[in-house]
Amino acid sequence: MKIQYLGTAAAEGWPALFCSCPVCTQAREGKGRNLRTRTQALLDGELLIDFPPDTYCHALYYGLNLAAIHTLLVTHSHMDHWFPTDLIHRHEHFGHGAQGTLEVYGSETVKNAFDANILIDRFKVHPIEGVVNFHITHGGDRFQVNGWDITAIPADHDKREECLIYLCRKNGKTLFYGHDTGLQLSQEAWDLLEGERLDLVSLDATLGLKSIPAYHMGLPDAELMLEKLTALGCVDGHTVKVVNHFSHNGGMNHEELAAWGAERGILAAYDGMEVEF
Numbered sequence: 001m002k003i004q005y006l007g008t009a010a011a012e013g014w015p016a017l018f019c020s021c022p023v024c025t026q027a028r029e030g031k032g033r034n035l036r037t038r039t040q041a042l043l044d045g046e047l048l049i050d051f052p053p054d055t056y057c058h059a060l061y062y063g064l065n066l067a068a069i070h071t072l073l074v075t076h077s078h079m080d081h082w083f084p085t086d087l088i089h090r091h092e093h094f095g096h097g098a099q100g101t102l103e104v105y106g107s108e109t110v111k112n113a114f115d116a117n118i119l120i121d122r123f124k125v126h127p128i129e130g131v132v133n134f135h136i137t138h139g140g141d142r143f144q145v146n147g148w149d150i151t152a153i154p155a156d157h158d159k160r161e162e163c164l165i166y167l168c169r170k171n172g173k174t175l176f177y178g179h180d181t182g183l184q185l186s187q188e189a190w191d192l193l194e195g196e197r198l199d200l201v202s203l204d205a206t207l208g209l210k211s212i213p214a215y216h217m218g219l220p221d222a223e224l225m226l227e228k229l230t231a232l233g234c235v236d237g238h239t240v241k242v243v244n245h246f247s248h249n250g251g252m253n254h255e256e257l258a259a260w261g262a263e264r265g266i267l268a269a270y271d272g273m274e275v276e277f
């Protein structure tokens, strides 16, 4: 399996839109791996995770043919993960030659945002049904789609909605996509993870060396989660470990994040990073 990190920033991007803090200033000047767009990932070139406002620039930058992608998992409705308005452009009115349907999985909140933003009235004569199919998904759901075997797991994130993280399995490989979440998963979530042998685990490390009690993780929390996953038999010496979804408020530039990870056998994601495992 291959994961391509299309974007690796938290909601405000990096440099943040309106920020002149030292790390954002350094990123604007130095560019390279210190430029981060909003978090999105692509598995095996065919399964998309999240649909941020930067999806359009990801398609341009990486030369993606989004019409060929038929599966989209959405973690939650925060704007850095879900910008549904652009999905209207998959309709044949704008997306000439787009074949088949895009199967979208997400919570009820994500569905409501989708319904509110795809301009149904304006496109009454061009219904989105049959172009983009939405499947309301709950924590604990396991489903098969386009050759993938997926489990949705309840995240420790915004309590106002059902936030999901995902286990993605194909051809004997399993990836755990843990964005966005804190460390305090429910017992149901730990039970879903227990016994899953993870080939790659991608963990939230939004706030650098700062530890956060809930909602997101910092690097110390990600290490604690890796310890817990190891104790549950999910992570062992063969597992590729990645930290991702960084905020400038963590204060660490890419070189510092990468050095922290190198001491621990953990990869610090950057925009465009590909890992085959």
Ligand SMILES: [Zn+2]
Pocket (backbone or CB within 6 Å): 010, 011, 039, 078, 080, 081, 180, 245
């Ligand atoms: Zn986020």
Ligand SMILES: [Zn+2]
Pocket (backbone or CB within 6 Å): 015, 016, 019, 020, 021, 022, 023, 024, 025, 248, 249
């Ligand atoms: Zn900043």
Ligand SMILES: [Zn+2]
Pocket (backbone or CB within 6 Å): 076, 078, 157, 180
């Ligand atoms: Zn979030």
